[in-house]
Structure formats: C-alpha cells, structure tokens
Amino acid sequence: MTDALTVTPTGDRGVIIAQTFDAKAAPLFKTWTTPDLLKHWLLGPPGWTMTVCEVDLKPGGAYRYKWRNAEGTEIGLGGVYREVAVPSRLVATERFDPPFDQGEAVLTLMFDERDGRTTITNTAVYATPEARDGMLASGMERGIKASYDRLAEMVR
Numbered sequence: 001m002t003d004a005l006t007v008t009p010t011g012d013r014g015v016i017i018a019q020t021f022d023a024k025a026a027p028l029f030k031t032w033t034t035p036d037l038l039k040h041w042l043l044g045p046p047g048w049t050m051t052v053c054e055v056d057l058k059p060g061g062a063y064r065y066k067w068r069n070a071e072g073t074e075i076g077l078g079g080v081y082r083e084v085a086v087p088s089r090l091v092a093t094e095r096f097d098p099p100f101d102q103g104e105a106v107l108t109l110m111f112d113e114r115d116g117r118t119t120i121t122n123t124a125v126y127a128t129p130e131a132r133d134g135m136l137a138s139g140m141e142r143g144i145k146a147s148y149d150r151l152a153e154m155v156r
Helices: 025-033 035-041 130-136 140-154
Strands: 006-010 014-021 050-055 063-067 074-085 090-094 105-114 119-126
Touching: 006 130, 006 140, 014 130, 014 140, 025 035, 025 090, 025 105, 025 119, 025 140, 035 050, 035 140, 130 140
Parallel strands: none
Antiparallel strands: 006 014, 014 119, 050 063, 063 074, 074 090, 090 105, 105 119
C-alpha cells in the first residue's frame, strides 16, 4: 500500500512531488541509486526501456539516464550530485537532452521514514517558469506515477 502521488506547483519555478511508501528509507534510497535496480522501475509510462543508466553516487559525481520507446523515440538526461546523505537526502542537477532541454533544474530528494513508512519528497526547481510549466504540461505526472508504482512493488 502506498499513499497517492501528489504533484504540487510551488512558487513560479518549483514542483513538489511526494508519495509515501510502505518501506524503510534505506531500501528505497538503494533502489533509487543503484543502476541495476533503477533499470527496473524508473521507466515512465508503459512501453519505455532504460538503455543507459550510469550513477557515480558522490558529491560531484555524475549520473546519466537514457530511455527508448517502441517507436524509437529517445529521451536522455543527466546531472551532477551536489549532496549525498545515505539514506535520507540527495541533491542533484538535472538537464534533459535536446530537443527536450529547458535548462538545468535542481532536485532535492528527501527520504523521510516514520514507523516503517517512508515519504519521498522531490522538490524540483526549474531554470524558468516556462520550463516548469512545460514539465507540468508534458504529462510527467503519468510517468512518475507508473515509475513509483513499480518502485513500490520492488521494495514490497
């Protein structure tokens, strides 16, 4: 059982994405930061596969993801970790590849565990209000929900 996903705009450039999982913070954090595990859940809506998953989990370390769907469309993104506090906090930059690139965002992920349940709160601050609005209009909520459903299954 997980709580419902919430996606809440904040300020003119931010979005707060939150969901509570029936799992402790440590396994959720591990599943979020281990390439062999990420490849199984961070896929967005059905029909996508992750073709590249690289993680150098340390401050200053880079990460890179790339996905492809059945029609051959590819989406890639990457960034640099600014903070890594296992198993409670990650701060990283994020930048999509062209033609999806709308500037660099900064993501702060908090893994807040209470009574064996963990709320993951992802606060994203985009480069511009237009970039934030574009992400919200892109259908990102559908992809996040599908990914988080897979994540909940993995840590169950």
